[in-house]
Amino acid sequence: ETVTVFAAASLKTALDEIAERYEAEEGARILRTYAGSSVLARQIAQGAPADIYLAANSAWMDHLEAKGAIRAETRRDVVSNTLVLIAREAPDIPDLGQPEAWLGAERLAVALVDAVPAGIYAKAALTSLGIWDEVAPAVVQTDNARAALALVASGAVGFGIVYASDARAEPRVRAIHGIPAALHPPIRYPAALTARARADGAAAFLDHLSGPGARAVFDRWGFLPPGPAAPPAP
Amino acid sequence: MSLDLSVQHRFDGFALDAGFTAPEGVTVLFGRSGSGKTTIVNVVAGLLRPDRARVSVCGEVLCDSASGRWVPAARRRIGYVFQDARLFPHLSVRQNLTYGQRFSPAPLGTAQSARIVEMLGLGALLTRRPGALSGGEKQRVAIGRALLSGPRLLLMDEPLASLDEARKAEILPYLERLRDEAQMPLLYVSHSTAEVTRLATTLVLLHEGRVARAGPVADVLSDPELAPMLGVRRAGAFLTGRVARHHEDGLTELTSPAGAIFLPRVAAAPGATLRVRIAAQDVLLAAAHPSEISALNVLSVEVLAVRQGDGPGVMVQLDAGGERLLARITRRSAEALGIAPGRRCYAIVKTLSVAPFAIGENATADP
Amino acid sequence: MSLDLSVQHRFDGFALDAGFTAPEGVTVLFGRSGSGKTTIVNVVAGLLRPDRARVSVCGEVLCDSASGRWVPAARRRIGYVFQDARLFPHLSVRQNLTYGQRFSPAPLGTAQSARIVEMLGLGALLTRRPGALSGGEKQRVAIGRALLSGPRLLLMDEPLASLDEARKAEILPYLERLRDEAQMPLLYVSHSTAEVTRLATTLVLLHEGRVARAGPVADVLSDPELAPMLGVRRAGAFLTGRVARHHEDGLTELTSPAGAIFLPRVAAAPGATLRVRIAAQDVLLAAAHPSEISALNVLSVEVLAVRQGDGPGVMVQLDAGGERLLARITRRSAEALGIAPGRRCYAIVKTLSVAPFAIGENATADP
Amino acid sequence: MTGWLGPEEWQAVALSLRVALWATVLSLPPGIFVAYALARWRFPGKLWLNGLVHLPLILPPVVTGYLLLMLFGAQGPLGRALEAAFGISIAFRWTGAALAAAIMGFPLMVRAIRLSIEAVDPRLEAAAETLGAPRLWVFATITLPLALPGILTGAILAFAKAMGEFGATITFVSNIPGQTRTVPSAIYAFLQVPGAEGAALRLVIVSIVVAMGALLVSELLARRVSARVRGS
Amino acid sequence: MTGWLGPEEWQAVALSLRVALWATVLSLPPGIFVAYALARWRFPGKLWLNGLVHLPLILPPVVTGYLLLMLFGAQGPLGRALEAAFGISIAFRWTGAALAAAIMGFPLMVRAIRLSIEAVDPRLEAAAETLGAPRLWVFATITLPLALPGILTGAILAFAKAMGEFGATITFVSNIPGQTRTVPSAIYAFLQVPGAEGAALRLVIVSIVVAMGALLVSELLARRVSARVRGS
Numbered sequence A: 001e002t003v004t005v006f007a008a009a010s011l012k013t014a015l016d017e018i019a020e021r022y023e024a025e026e027g028a029r030i031l032r033t034y035a036g037s038s039v040l041a042r043q044i045a046q047g048a049p050a051d052i053y054l055a056a057n058s059a060w061m062d063h064l065e066a067k068g069a070i071r072a073e074t075r076r077d078v079v080s081n082t083l084v085l086i087a088r089e090a091p092d093i094p095d096l097g098q099p100e101a102w103l104g105a106e107r108l109a110v111a112l113v114d115a116v117p118a119g120i121y122a123k124a125a126l127t128s129l130g131i132w133d134e135v136a137p138a139v140v141q142t143d144n145a146r147a148a149l150a151l152v153a154s155g156a157v158g159f160g161i162v163y164a165s166d167a168r169a170e171p172r173v174r175a176i177h178g179i180p181a182a183l184h185p186p187i188r189y190p191a192a193l194t195a196r197a198r199a200d201g202a203a204a205f206l207d208h209l210s211g212p213g214a215r216a217v218f219d220r221w222g223f224l225p226p227g228p229a230a231p232p233a234p
Numbered sequence B, C: 001m002s003l004d005l006s007v008q009h010r011f012d013g014f015a016l017d018a019g020f021t022a023p024e025g026v027t028v029l030f031g032r033s034g035s036g037k038t039t040i041v042n043v044v045a046g047l048l049r050p051d052r053a054r055v056s057v058c059g060e061v062l063c064d065s066a067s068g069r070w071v072p073a074a075r076r077r078i079g080y081v082f083q084d085a086r087l088f089p090h091l092s093v094r095q096n097l098t099y100g101q102r103f104s105p106a107p108l109g110t111a112q113s114a115r116i117v118e119m120l121g122l123g124a125l126l127t128r129r130p131g132a133l134s135g136g137e138k139q140r141v142a143i144g145r146a147l148l149s150g151p152r153l154l155l156m157d158e159p160l161a162s163l164d165e166a167r168k169a170e171i172l173p174y175l176e177r178l179r180d181e182a183q184m185p186l187l188y189v190s191h192s193t194a195e196v197t198r199l200a201t202t203l204v205l206l207h208e209g210r211v212a213r214a215g216p217v218a219d220v221l222s223d224p225e226l227a228p229m230l231g232v233r234r235a236g237a238f239l240t241g242r243v244a245r246h247h248e249d250g251l252t253e254l255t256s257p258a259g260a261i262f263l264p265r266v267a268a269a270p271g272a273t274l275r276v277r278i279a280a281q282d283v284l285l286a287a288a289h290p291s292e293i294s295a296l297n298v299l300s301v302e303v304l305a306v307r308q309g310d311g312p313g314v315m316v317q318l319d320a321g322g323e324r325l326l327a328r329i330t331r332r333s334a335e336a337l338g339i340a341p342g343r344r345c346y347a348i349v350k351t352l353s354v355a356p357f358a359i360g361e362n363a364t365a366d367p
Numbered sequence D, E: 001m002t003g004w005l006g007p008e009e010w011q012a013v014a015l016s017l018r019v020a021l022w023a024t025v026l027s028l029p030p031g032i033f034v035a036y037a038l039a040r041w042r043f044p045g046k047l048w049l050n051g052l053v054h055l056p057l058i059l060p061p062v063v064t065g066y067l068l069l070m071l072f073g074a075q076g077p078l079g080r081a082l083e084a085a086f087g088i089s090i091a092f093r094w095t096g097a098a099l100a101a102a103i104m105g106f107p108l109m110v111r112a113i114r115l116s117i118e119a120v121d122p123r124l125e126a127a128a129e130t131l132g133a134p135r136l137w138v139f140a141t142i143t144l145p146l147a148l149p150g151i152l153t154g155a156i157l158a159f160a161k162a163m164g165e166f167g168a169t170i171t172f173v174s175n176i177p178g179q180t181r182t183v184p185s186a187i188y189a190f191l192q193v194p195g196a197e198g199a200a201l202r203l204v205i206v207s208i209v210v211a212m213g214a215l216l217v218s219e220l221l222a223r224r225v226s227a228r229v230r231g232s
């Protein structure tokens, strides 16, 4: 039987690996569809043939829950994440709160700060630090976190704030400072069965996602366990 | 079969207000450049919807602004040879020729089609496209296309203007046959005297959008008053005669009230009525009957009127046994010969200047 | 000023291989539809690059396949009146007319331009666009456009075919003046006898892509052998005379070796040399000198040759005081008058049939 | 070659081709009709029709996709009507991807065809009418063949657009492997993953090759067509 | 009205207009040149040029944006060259947005103009040459005016595309309020947030109104142009 998963695009590598193993072990077929969380949520609301929704933030899951498009009782957080400040070859910085020291005349790439989760969290953190107004003119917003990473990796922009999981996968950048999780709302990846999910296999795969086998793969790609996350070491 | 037409239309700077009846035969629209000939033809074809008009072909009303009736061009069955050939550039000559055939309720037979293609000299061009044709070739294809669509009325807007004399001489007899056999009315725009005198049964003279004169071609052309408008070289008169016999030396002899008339052989049976045209330009006058002269036609005439023009010539109207004749001679000769109304003299006409002119008869000139 | 040309080109199914020299004056290209006239004109204009060619205008080589020389059309300064008018549809008549002026090294003056516009009757059309012109109006604009560009050689491809006689009669004298005054060579394609006889100094007869005959128009037209090719109605001869005096009654008298010749008044000073054309069709023969006849020109002639055609006519070549004359009469008359080489008789020519024909002279017919 | 692209990628290429072909072929008849109407007729609402045709060009593709989803989704009015009438659903199907691609390419197609139809000399159509041909026949034998260069151009533009369309497609029919994952969607997914640029590049090359092939064919066709009309 | 859209949205509208206008105006000369070359010349590499022009249509917009970034970014070869030669940088500037829009609209523009140039009767150009006009003058006074319908069409297509372009723009120049946040970027941002559809809709309406206005003007111009050529 086939299980259709609608997942946020940034989960592609890890989820592909988990699903392939699962398919090999369990003989089920996992059909993965990747796109932005917002797009997927709207499509599920319009009756898309998804069994599992795996979002990159809670807002769209809340939205679907309110519409009754998911089975609320199956909702859970699968992984969490943290943000890091990245650069191509700058040294580690001592104090995030002194942007004039590390940013200089460079720009800072982040995802859309009012719309895309990675951007929303980054803005929250910078606001908590009290430096948002100072940094804002230098901020370059992209349509998703991955594009911000690419900007830094290609050298088009000096600094960026991206997910730790993304930064780890891109060899051309390094994390020069962690962003303490306390500075922004928790970054969670919730998953749930959709209201139209019929397959029993769907529930099984959803459970597998929060199980230890998947956990190991997520870890390897830089994702953290769900729940209160420990602040990463700088 | 006849065409009745009255049309009013205004273009910026040009007003057309014309009406005439085109009986069976060929009606030639004649008039200066810009006098409205093409505009009228377009109205008849259904391509221009004028401000006000009434057009009917043998009783069927094609267009009547009073009643709002308007038969679309496609349902008029009127063949149209355009002033510009307007061939379909993406179709071969053959496809151009046969384009209209499938819509004709009375399609031409293969033999007839083949004859038209041959007459127009298109046999070798059938696979070409219009882009690879010379100007005259294009025009011939356009004529063929209109003929092959089997129309009940044919409009031709200067169809022969870009053809050489030899080709014209081949096509003209065919148009004559069409006129005489198929009894298809033809509305024909032309600037050429030769075509007018060979083809026209009716002549409509247009002048700045109005009909200056319309009527049987003989009347219009032999009206000395119209000579300046027609061009003096075009004026002439018509004699009616009966074919007496065909001579062995290639001449046909007519008996007419004006006397015996010889002309190049004509394909009409003895006894048939024939009209011949004699251009004023080609008539000599002599005080006495000349002897030993190469002209075979010497007619005894009486001067009816003398009309003085601007130049050195005068137009003399003559009575020849009840028929009218026109002669254009110099003022000097007129004076020398004492040409004045009432004077009797002789009109000399070269045999080879007499043009046969057939109306409603199976008569055409031998080539 | 002269044009030398030799050109070879193959189209699918048509091979052109022609060469001739067009001296000063008007060279008429004459030939049946599809004989290659437009193709030659296009080569001269620089619009068609033929397989092989050499074209030079007064010594300047415009195109030579041997050396690879090719002067682009824009730098040839050759005016071209196309068989289809080819007006610029988005420009007004005025803009069309003046299009070439800015590039002319010798632009026409305002007065001269105005005269051309007036002669062509374009004054009222200047603000129109070509889409709103009649067929003849378009052609007149095309002529004006070429003239106003101040060319050193003019190509005209059947420029007058779509014009009425009156308009032609207005434009022809202008072309004559152009030929005579501006000494601009004209290469002129025409099917019209009237134009050929009025304008041509040189005639090039094309037949299926080859030059059948080329030479001074008088020679070509008075060659009885070419009569069938030219069409019998076009055959004729030329007499050269000296203007003796202008009479009050609108006649001009010439003295010629053949005798005195009267013709409609010509604008040439007494003493000027003049050529006149007499069509074979217009000549009567008489055994005795006719008296009291309206024709003023009676010439004593001797028969040189008689050529029998297919029809009822024969072509008679005559000697008139050393000049050649052609007469076309019926076989019957020829026999009746005993026309045979050596026979002396009289040729009668109507005054009004004598057409003036000027070469390199400031002579034009009074309208 | 199969080693170079994975089976999923080949699937995406095949799907993109199918979607682009159907989108082009199916939008041609309405495209020609609308272009003819805009070029030759006068009717009330002409400006509105013209505007409507251009909408997909003006709007961000995502918005077009969103509107399509609202219309043809399970809850959308057209989606419900189609479901009720024919039991058909096109959202999240390759047919929906073809619809999205067709709509995105429609303005390009209509504009090119309209331009060519406007360039056909109406006097030729008039000549055909005097030969007795009914309007529709004139259209089919004169207007259409003479407008062929524009129709070819319109088709190739629509095809190319369909090969590259992403925003509207992913929004309307999502990115389901084997069903709606077209090449651009696959490229997008790869671009979301750090380090997967190589895979994305391979797909980019494939789509360039395919589209260039289509371009080449259309150029050769166009050359032949115009040679035909110019004569010889 | 200012109450209906916030100042940031007005800024986006103004910016989109500026970007679209410049993109259209600046791509017209090269567009006409390339279209002419493709329509009338034969040269080696013609097929390649044709392919290159169509690339932005074939590729997903994000890829085009990405390629632009690689070329014109701070580290890109063209970006560095521009910086060194003129001290100009276009990445993350509105000028970059205009470039992206121009490139995305280029295939549409070139195709339309090419179609119109191909429809100009070369015999008219030949006639102009016999009147002594040099090639460039013939082009400017005969070819160009007769191809005007296609140039207008090309311009309006490019303008509309520029108003709607999102993928390449956001990838190349990002989304900086007041500098590179065009209307489509703003709409996209609204669509990412649950419940912000209303705000997105307002911007959609604004861009429709602007583009319809442009369409209307172009239609009226085109009508006048073709009336001119048809006569009267």
Ligand SMILES: Nc1ncnc2c1ncn2[C@@H]1O[C@H](COP(=O)(O)OP(=O)(O)OP(=O)(O)O)[C@@H](O)[C@H]1O
Pocket (backbone or CB within 6 Å): B131, B132, B133, B134, B135, B136, B137, B162, C011, C012, C014, C031, C032, C033, C034, C035, C036, C037, C038, C039, C040, C083, D231, D232
């Ligand atoms: N592009 C072409 N391809 C093939 N054949 C051609 C092409 N152009 C002309 N021809 C042929 O070449 C011959 C000469 O053509 P041309 O136009 O020179 O004739 P023409 O003497 O001007 O005739 P007309 O008096 O009818 O205008 C014709 O038989 C014509 O069909």
Ligand SMILES: Nc1ncnc2c1ncn2[C@@H]1O[C@H](COP(=O)(O)OP(=O)(O)OP(=O)(O)O)[C@@H](O)[C@H]1O
Pocket (backbone or CB within 6 Å): B011, B012, B014, B031, B032, B033, B034, B035, B036, B037, B038, B039, B040, B083, C131, C132, C133, C134, C135, C136, C137, C162, E231, E232
């Ligand atoms: N569309 C138009 N708009 C304005 N005026 C026009 C239009 N079409 C024709 N005319 C004018 O109407 C008059 C009559 O034109 P028409 O074409 O009927 O002339 P014609 O007698 O056929 O002349 P020709 O012998 O030169 O072909 C001309 O003065 C012409 O300029």
Ligand code: MOO
Pocket (backbone or CB within 6 Å): D061, D164, D165, D166, D167, D168, E060, E061, E164, E165, E166, E167, E168
């Ligand atoms: O209009 Mo797009 O930005 O080519 O999908």
Ligand SMILES: [Mg+2]
Pocket (backbone or CB within 6 Å): B037, B038, B039, B083, B157, C134, C135, C136
């Ligand atoms: Mg006319």
Ligand SMILES: [Mg+2]
Pocket (backbone or CB within 6 Å): B134, B135, B136, C037, C038, C039, C083, C157
């Ligand atoms: Mg010709």
